[in-house]
Amino acid sequence: MAVIINLDQERNRPTETALDCLTEMVNDDLVRVNEIILQHMESPVALIPQLAGHIIAAGGKRLRPLLTLASARLCGYEGRHHLGLAASVEFIHTATLLHDDVVDDSGLRRGQAAANTLWGNKASVLVGDFLFSRAFQLMVTANSMKVLDILSSASAVIAEGEVLQLLTTNDPETSEAAYLDVVRAKTAKLFAAACRIGAVVATRPAEEEDALESFGLNLGIAFQLVDDMLDYSAASDTLGKTIGDDFREGKMTLPVILAYYRGSKAERQFWRRTLEDMEQEPGDLEKAVACMKRHGTLDDTVERARHYAALARDAMAVFPQGTMKEALLDVADFCVERAY
Amino acid sequence: MAVIINLDQERNRPTETALDCLTEMVNDDLVRVNEIILQHMESPVALIPQLAGHIIAAGGKRLRPLLTLASARLCGYEGRHHLGLAASVEFIHTATLLHDDVVDDSGLRRGQAAANTLWGNKASVLVGDFLFSRAFQLMVTANSMKVLDILSSASAVIAEGEVLQLLTTNDPETSEAAYLDVVRAKTAKLFAAACRIGAVVATRPAEEEDALESFGLNLGIAFQLVDDMLDYSAASDTLGKTIGDDFREGKMTLPVILAYYRGSKAERQFWRRTLEDMEQEPGDLEKAVACMKRHGTLDDTVERARHYAALARDAMAVFPQGTMKEALLDVADFCVERAY
Numbered sequence: 001m002a003v004i005i006n007l008d009q010e011r012n013r014p015t016e017t018a019l020d021c022l023t024e025m026v027n028d029d030l031v032r033v034n035e036i037i038l039q040h041m042e043s044p045v046a047l048i049p050q051l052a053g054h055i056i057a058a059g060g061k062r063l064r065p066l067l068t069l070a071s072a073r074l075c076g077y078e079g080r081h082h083l084g085l086a087a088s089v090e091f092i093h094t095a096t097l098l099h100d101d102v103v104d105d106s107g108l109r110r111g112q113a114a115a116n117t118l119w120g121n122k123a124s125v126l127v128g129d130f131l132f133s134r135a136f137q138l139m140v141t142a143n144s145m146k147v148l149d150i151l152s153s154a155s156a157v158i159a160e161g162e163v164l165q166l167l168t169t170n171d172p173e174t175s176e177a178a179y180l181d182v183v184r185a186k187t188a189k190l191f192a193a194a195c196r197i198g199a200v201v202a203t204r205p206a207e208e209e210d211a212l213e214s215f216g217l218n219l220g221i222a223f224q225l226v227d228d229m230l231d232y233s234a235a236s237d238t239l240g241k242t243i244g245d246d247f248r249e250g251k252m253t254l255p256v257i258l259a260y261y262r263g264s265k266a267e268r269q270f271w272r273r274t275l276e277d278m279e280q281e282p283g284d285l286e287k288a289v290a291c292m293k294r295h296g297t298l299d300d301t302v303e304r305a306r307h308y309a310a311l312a313r314d315a316m317a318v319f320p321q322g323t324m325k326e327a328l329l330d331v332a333d334f335c336v337e338r339a340y
Numbered sequence: 341m342a343v344i345i346n347l348d349q350e351r352n353r354p355t356e357t358a359l360d361c362l363t364e365m366v367n368d369d370l371v372r373v374n375e376i377i378l379q380h381m382e383s384p385v386a387l388i389p390q391l392a393g394h395i396i397a398a399g400g401k402r403l404r405p406l407l408t409l410a411s412a413r414l415c416g417y418e419g420r421h422h423l424g425l426a427a428s429v430e431f432i433h434t435a436t437l438l439h440d441d442v443v444d445d446s447g448l449r450r451g452q453a454a455a456n457t458l459w460g461n462k463a464s465v466l467v468g469d470f471l472f473s474r475a476f477q478l479m480v481t482a483n484s485m486k487v488l489d490i491l492s493s494a495s496a497v498i499a500e501g502e503v504l505q506l507l508t509t510n511d512p513e514t515s516e517a518a519y520l521d522v523v524r525a526k527t528a529k530l531f532a533a534a535c536r537i538g539a540v541v542a543t544r545p546a547e548e549e550d551a552l553e554s555f556g557l558n559l560g561i562a563f564q565l566v567d568d569m570l571d572y573s574a575a576s577d578t579l580g581k582t583i584g585d586d587f588r589e590g591k592m593t594l595p596v597i598l599a600y601y602r603g604s605k606a607e608r609q610f611w612r613r614t615l616e617d618m619e620q621e622p623g624d625l626e627k628a629v630a631c632m633k634r635h636g637t638l639d640d641t642v643e644r645a646r647h648y649a650a651l652a653r654d655a656m657a658v659f660p661q662g663t664m665k666e667a668l669l670d671v672a673d674f675c676v677e678r679a680y
Binding site for chain 1: 383384385387388435436439461462463465466467469470472473474476477479480483485488489492493495496498499500502503504506507
């Protein structure tokens, strides 16, 4: 009974704390991962660690490497290969961010000036390539062809997702299904791979690999849905995100897609002018948010996220109860709760 | 005696033919490699094969995959892993080209419109990432951790070289040594890796791996030196290269570096205005070429290339005489002779 009460308390803690809790549980590993990241950013070409350090030090939540560390520990892994792989996953993510900065021309990343505005697009592309190569060098040290297969396949899918996103940009007719295809590929696939490789290094049966893949995939979708909602929400202030980035870039995310399909003729014209023709005037972002609120699309985006978080939680049924499993389940909740 | 006469005839054939000859010798393999390339460009996202097809169909010489195929055969390899690896090497090269197009904003690539002018910078970066990921997926199928180590390390060095080149751009004080560092990293390292992995798949001793690495490295340097000379030469017309690309981008290549160091005060001012301050007027490219000719820097660049081609040839001493070895040695000559 005491345990049950504890878990309930856990569930009711402030949202940031679920991630803090997981971070604490794998803290020794995470310290080593950060060391590996710093070591492998090094290069005789000084601009590389400078630029990479800017985006990696900006930090973010280290959510993806955390998932690898926690998944490996959940699977009872006691070796050290998960450390390099966690660093590798973070490098893939960072390379994607650097290329995304170039691509989207967004001024801010994690609340700081994006690397491309400080060092130019050229350097951002090339340092991204460097980090991507380093990711594969790190994978080689883990000596698992299966891991290399999973992460190289995930990388190809991420690139496909990014191209797909490019094709839906400025297209107000983008369907929710097409949007979900983008989210699965560009975001959720790396979450899925980050989790799955935890089971692979621990040489656990396919059933556990699949469970962790499913957990990661659904967690990733929930995470991105909330991220896209936060791009239109005042809650972004505290997260260091710029509000309205997606709007200014004409990106079709779920809050907009739902507002477009639910909208009046006049509203649809508004979306076409601002996101298809990219003719944006002062006050348009506020109008866009008002329109979303009128149709409840921000709340509904969070509701969709809640659905995927539930799928993520249920995918973990194959694992016995334990503190690491509980911590991972709490992270699924956290991905939704950070919306508030 | 008859054999010796034959070899001499080989040496005196028109320059393009040395590469044609090697191509013929591994033609069955090359056909398979082209099939693998086409298969692995596929994606449900149609823009990816479209854009990748544009640059890969543009073709170039397939020099790097040819080197992998020929090196493997030279080492007596009779398996099939070299095919996927040759495709992998071409994908790494193509990804680099796509990112280089974005980076340098050059309008033409291999005599055709560059991908970024047709589809935009965004798509070029992302399809480059896709091909880079595919390269690693192909490596996984060859099931050699050693090959993965060699090619992931080479990729990191290439990115370092590209960043280094960025840092020397617009700097007329760039030394020949700094330029050579760039060339070794951004170009020659992939040539070296392409050759070395031929020995690796054939599980040959380290001595042969090293010999092929050295052959590829020096061949790559010779190739790039001549490439940089051709950027200022009328001979470029026939090669589908735009003349003056490097000049317009303020790139410091050897013909310019030598002209700057050998130049008068007035000439140095000219180089600083055009390449450092990027204030270029009509007729400046012609002036630049005249200045290079005055100081003999185009010819001397080819002479430097000849030196590295000789190093490449001599590195091959460990291999016994044979038609494949002869064909590779001829390619070293070809890399220099195409200057004329």
